[in-house]
Amino acid sequence: MTDQLSRVFAALADPTRRDMVARLTVADATVGDLAAPYDVSLQAVSKHLKVLEEAGLVTRSRDAQRRPVHLEAEVFDLMTKWIERYQRQAEERFTRLDAVLASLQDKDIPTAEEGTAS
Amino acid sequence: MTDQLSRVFAALADPTRRDMVARLTVADATVGDLAAPYDVSLQAVSKHLKVLEEAGLVTRSRDAQRRPVHLEAEVFDLMTKWIERYQRQAEERFTRLDAVLASLQDKDIPTAEEGTAS
DNA sequence: ACCTTTCTCAACTGTTCGGTTGAACAAAGG
DNA sequence: CCTTTGTTCAACCGAACAGTTGAGAAAGGT
Numbered sequence: 001m002t003d004q005l006s007r008v009f010a011a012l013a014d015p016t017r018r019d020m021v022a023r024l025t026v027a028d029a030t031v032g033d034l035a036a037p038y039d040v041s042l043q044a045v046s047k048h049l050k051v052l053e054e055a056g057l058v059t060r061s062r063d064a065q066r067r068p069v070h071l072e073a074e075v076f077d078l079m080t081k082w083i084e085r086y087q088r089q090a091e092e093r094f095t096r097l098d099a100v101l102a103s104l105q106d107k108d109i110p111t112a113e114e115g116t117a118s
Numbered sequence: 119m120t121d122q123l124s125r126v127f128a129a130l131a132d133p134t135r136r137d138m139v140a141r142l143t144v145a146d147a148t149v150g151d152l153a154a155p156y157d158v159s160l161q162a163v164s165k166h167l168k169v170l171e172e173a174g175l176v177t178r179s180r181d182a183q184r185r186p187v188h189l190e191a192e193v194f195d196l197m198t199k200w201i202e203r204y205q206r207q208a209e210e211r212f213t214r215l216d217a218v219l220a221s222l223q224d225k226d227i228p229t230a231e232e233g234t235a236s
Numbered sequence: 237a238c239c240t241t242t243c244t245c246a247a248c249t250g251t252t253c254g255g256t257t258g259a260a261c262a263a264a265g266g
Numbered sequence: 267c268c269t270t271t272g273t274t275c276a277a278c279c280g281a282a283c284a285g286t287t288g289a290g291a292a293a294g295g296t
Contacts, residue, residue, distance in 0.1 A: 003133065005136075006131050006132065006133055006136075007131075009127050009128070009130045009131035010127070010128070010131035012127045013124050013125075013127035013128035013131055014124065014253095014254085015121065015124055016254095018123075018124075018200070021204060022204055022207075025204045025207040025208040025211060026207070026211060027211070030272075030273090031272070031273060031274090032271090032272065032273085040254085040255070040256090041255075041256065041257085042272085042273075042274095043255085043256080043257085043273085043274075043275090044254070044255055044256080046273065046274060046275095047253090047254075047255085047274095048254085050274095051253095062262095062263095064262090064263060064264065064271090064272085065262065065263050065264070065270095065271055065272040065273070066263095066271090066272065066273085067272080067273065067274090071208055073204075073205055073208035073209070076201050076204075076205045079197070079201060080198070080201060080202075080205075082136070083194050083197060083198060083201075084198075086139060086140055086143045086191075086194075087191055087194045087198075089140075089143040089144070090143040090189055090191035091191070093143060093144065093145070094191075132284090148242075148243090149242075149243060149244095150241090150242065150243080158284090158285070158286090159285075159286065159287085160242085160243070160244095161243085161244075161245090161285085161286080161287085162284070162285055162286080164243065164244060164245095165244095165283090165284075165285085166284090168244095169283095180292095180293090182241090182242085182292090182293055182294060183240095183241055183242040183243070183292065183293050183294070184241090184242065184243085184293095185242080185243065185244090
């Protein structure tokens with residue numbers, strides 16, 4: 001899973017990580033802040049953050065001992081673009097199918113119209 | 119990973135599965151059709167399809183020995199909704215931050231405004 | 237009836253994932 | 267210094283994942 005798109009999808013496949021992202025849209029937070037609501041160790045949360053970071057979804061700076069986490073929302077565009085592209089393509093295919101069905105209603109051809117076999 | 123949203127994200131985290139989805143926007147296909155371009159066993163592809171199916175991304179019917187796979191593009195909406203919601207929220211926060219910074223330039227208040235702790 | 241095609245199920249393998257604990261590092265602050 | 271706070275690293279564990287092979291089901295074609 002080398003490519004970023006895969007990493008982003010994988011990162012958001014986990015409910016805890018999605019929740020973290022959701023909370024980061026409100027404000028930056030430290031690891032401790034983020035860990036608070038969950039019933040897991042701080043280390044586990046730290047690992048989740050590493051996943052989000054490697055997906056490019058968050059960045060981290062430094063403030064004394066703290067490592068504030070900041071959401072990089074632009075990465076969403078990567079997904080949105082992929083999804084929209086194929087969503088559009090699927091819709092187009094759908095309307096194309098409608099056209100075929102409509103033309104079939106005019107004529108009276110019960111046979112296949114596919115150009116598969118030679 | 120019980121919820122559908124997690125399953126959809128996880129399903130699309132794999133490049134091979136994303137490619138299958140992409141190809142299914144063009145036309146329905148059999149397992150064999152789908153497997154052809156990849157250098158893995160048919161069984162592996164069959165497993166990938168099971169993942170896509172359990173995520174609600176595809177459905178399968180029957181045509182003699184064949185099991186044609188059909189894309190259910192509506193499921194994309196699930197993701198799109200989630201993404202857009204937090205994308206919007208992140209943007210709003212951004213503009214809100216701008217406002218705060220602007221007001222800070224007028225006054226001179228360096229203290230926090232968050233009502234988190236009891 | 238047989239054989240072929242298409243696909244799935246079952247069992248096994250190596251790898252990744254999400255979690256744990258314990259130790260250690262980084263940066264202030266007595 | 268030594269302690270406290272915040273975070274990460276390392277090793278480990280069980281479960282899930284992505285792949286394999288081998289057997290077999292499902293549905294026709296001849």
